[in-house]
Amino acid sequence: MQADHRSGMARIEMDNFQFIDGSWVVDPDAPTVAKGAKVPNPPYEPKIFPPRTYYDPELNQRETELFWPKVWTMAGRVSDVQEVGDYFTYELGPESFIIVRSDADTIKAFYNVCPHRGNRIAYNDIGHASDFTCSFHSWQFSLDGELKRITDEELFHPKVICDRPGLKEVRCESWGGFVFVNMDPDAVPLLDFLGCIPEHFAPYNLENFRIFKDYEIEFNTNWKTAVDAFIEVYHVHSLHPELEVLAETKRCQHDLLENGHSRTLVPEGLVSHRVEPRPNELNPALAVMLRQYGVDPADYDGPPDNVREYLIPYKRKWGEENGVDFSKLSDQQLKDLWNYHVFPNMTLNITESVCIVQRWIPHATDPLKCTYSVQTLFPLLNDPSKTLLDITNQATDSEFVTMDPDNRPPKVRTTDGMDLGYVLNQDIEQLQFQQKGIRSRSFDGMRFSYQEVRIPHYWAEMERYISGEK
Numbered sequence: 001m002q003a004d005h006r007s008g009m010a011r012i013e014m015d016n017f018q019f020i021d022g023s024w025v026v027d028p029d030a031p032t033v034a035k036g037a038k039v040p041n042p043p044y045e046p047k048i049f050p051p052r053t054y055y056d057p058e059l060n061q062r063e064t065e066l067f068w069p070k071v072w073t074m075a076g077r078v079s080d081v082q083e084v085g086d087y088f089t090y091e092l093g094p095e096s097f098i099i100v101r102s103d104a105d106t107i108k109a110f111y112n113v114c115p116h117r118g119n120r121i122a123y124n125d126i127g128h129a130s131d132f133t134c135s136f137h138s139w140q141f142s143l144d145g146e147l148k149r150i151t152d153e154e155l156f157h158p159k160v161i162c163d164r165p166g167l168k169e170v171r172c173e174s175w176g177g178f179v180f181v182n183m184d185p186d187a188v189p190l191l192d193f194l195g196c197i198p199e200h201f202a203p204y205n206l207e208n209f210r211i212f213k214d215y216e217i218e219f220n221t222n223w224k225t226a227v228d229a230f231i232e233v234y235h236v237h238s239l240h241p242e243l244e245v246l247a248e249t250k251r252c253q254h255d256l257l258e259n260g261h262s263r264t265l266v267p268e269g270l271v272s273h274r275v276e277p278r279p280n281e282l283n284p285a286l287a288v289m290l291r292q293y294g295v296d297p298a299d300y301d302g303p304p305d306n307v308r309e310y311l312i313p314y315k316r317k318w319g320e321e322n323g324v325d326f327s328k329l330s331d332q333q334l335k336d337l338w339n340y341h342v343f344p345n346m347t348l349n350i351t352e353s354v355c356i357v358q359r360w361i362p363h364a365t366d367p368l369k370c371t372y373s374v375q376t377l378f379p380l381l382n383d384p385s386k387t388l389l390d391i392t393n394q395a396t397d398s399e400f401v402t403m404d405p406d407n408r409p410p411k412v413r414t415t416d417g418m419d420l421g422y423v424l425n426q427d428i429e430q431l432q433f434q435q436k437g438i439r440s441r442s443f444d445g446m447r448f449s450y451q452e453v454r455i456p457h458y459w460a461e462m463e464r465y466i467s468g469e470k
Contacts, residue, residue, distance in 0.1 A: 023450060024251040026265045027332045034200045036265060036332040039255035044453060049446040051438045053459075054222045060367035064093055066466045067344075069183040072193045074346045074359060075099050077375075078177050079210060080126055080408065081107055085143060088126045090181065091371070094364040097170060098122050098132070099179055102143040109172035109181045110145050115165035125411045132167070141167050177207035195258040197342060201350070203328035209355055209377035212390070212403045214411045215420050216373040221431040223345060223360040223370035225438065227458075229427055230358060231341045233264060234451040237274050239426050244272035246285040247337065254453055260343030260461025262454040267336050268351070269308030279304050292353075292389045292400075293318045308335040315352055323382030326352055337391075343458055354378055354391055368435060372428070374420055378403045392421040 018025040023041065030036035053059050075090035076099060087100035089112055096112035098121060112121050119136040122129075131148060132141045140149040145167035150156065171182040173190035175198055180190050191198060229235060236249040243249065249272040253265040269289055271279050282290075286307050287297035293314040302310055315334050319326035326334065329352055340348045349356040355377040363369035378388050387400040417425035437443060448455055464470045 019251075023254040023453075026251075026253045026267055026336065030330070030332060033196065033255075034202075035330040036253075036336075036338075038253060039257065041254070041256045041453065044450060045456070048444055049448070049456060049459070051443055051445050054225050054435070054438045055367055057367055060362070062466060063362065063462075066468075067462060068093055068095075068362070070187060070465050070470070071184075071344055072173075072180045072182045072187065072190055073344070074342065074357075075109065075172075075179045075181045077211060078107070078174055078179055078207070081179070083128070085128050085130055086126075087122060087129060089122050089124065091361060092181075093362045095183070096120060097181055098167070099172065099181070100129075100143055102145075106144075107172055107174065107179060108144060109170045109179075110167035111170060113168070114139055115147075115167070116150075121167070126408070145169055176201055177209060193259055194342070195261060197257070197261060197340065200263075200338075200340070201348075203326075203330075203333060204350060204352070204355070205325060205379070206350075206355065206377075209379050210403065210405050211375055211408055212378045212388075212401070213374070213376040213392070214409055215375075216371060216411060216413050217415065217417060217420065217428070218363075218369060218371045219417070219428050219432060220368055221370055221428075221435045222367055223362045225435050226360045226370055226372060226427075226431055227341070227345060227347075228452075228455045229431055229434075230347050231262065231264070231339070231454045231458075232452045233266060233339075234449060235430075237272065239430055240423055243423070244275055245283045246271070246289065248272050250274050250451075252451075254451065256454065256457045260458045262341045262343075262457055264339045264454070265332075265336055266339060267308060269311060269335060270305040282307075288389070288399075311335070319352065322386055324353070324379045341454060341458065343461055349391075351391070353388060356392060374424065380405055393423050 018028050023038070025038045027036045033039055073092060075097060076088050080086065080088045081099060081101040084101050084103055087098055090097045090099060097109050098112045099107060099109045102108045114121055114134040114136065116134065116137055116139050119134050121132050121134055121141070131143060133139070138151045142148050147164045147166045150161060153161070171185060171187060173180055175190055175194060233249055233252050236243055246268060248267040248270060251267070251273050255263050257263065269286065271283070280303065282297055282300060282304055286304055289307060289311065290297045290300055293311055295311070295314055300310065312331050312334050316326050334352050338350050340350070342348060345360045347358045357375040357377060359373045361371040363371070374392070376390055376392060384405055385402060387402055390399045390401050393399055412419065417428040
């Protein structure tokens, strides 16, 4: 054991895992940060964080006015606007947007507001149109937002309509098959905002993934309360103990990235080191992981903790057979699940064969509510009849599914968290209890551990926007 005087923590080496700067290092030999090397985190500031930000209406209004209009947020997938005239709508607090492919090479975004009297223009989640017509008084607009028609125009005074008001455009840029919007015309370009994330995700070819499931639920939790839970694994051993049989829940690597982004590297294909005594036999969940890549569990004679290493060549073979390019993925990227927080309200849980996209949207007026959306994305296979493993629940044989790449599933709005899967429903139920406790006069504030260091990291970035520093 060696003392690390910069962070006040000890350096520990154990079972090829190192503990440095308050974080485990999953692969000490990783060549670059993009391939999993540890990012040196800044010194942790030990303090108690006030809880008002999770419920105070005044602070919520401050976010609405000073934060959300200046930050890039993910609106949807490029695959939903493949043809000219394809569009989808996106809600962000009190605002609504239309994202449309206006010509073969251009995707545009507009406020979903008629300049006549403020009516919403588009009501569908996803649709196709040759133009946009307001349902209230039939004003009409082209796909590029220009005013085409004012019904009974001769009855308007010319001064009222001389500016020929069209749909107001907002910044719209794409990365990795995702469409982002930003209400600030002076915002930095999206790729600058994302920093190192595009480089990290380049080997996965996210633009070739398609939506398999698309669910949305509103529940009684502040959006930050929800984000916090999904960017730390500290709770997993207690709230999701069924996951400890297939993934690490303690010795994970936490990296703080630029612009408020962060990541946790979660070793998969082993039993969590929280579990004692260490198991000697293969459990059913690890057996499912072996079957996913064509390995008969009966043929595996190694220890449970070696499944993640054992599967590497089988995963590469699976990729070749199914037309999925794993050639640029490192061995660590093939072994583990990488959880990225794309500041401020999006996470990507990525493996070689699935990406779980999660997003939390603030309620338009109530800081005690948010809208939680979950999409499961799969890579396109050369044979659609081949099965993939949906990891929104614990790995079981019932989670092997097939995807029809030509039919996008509908967005399902539900009030039953179980529709998202029992693991995610555990979070939904727990967070609503936490939200109630946060408001108690007895609660002094948040006390974050090193396993939760990603939370104050994004809080600090939020404050930079709200204070006007960004």
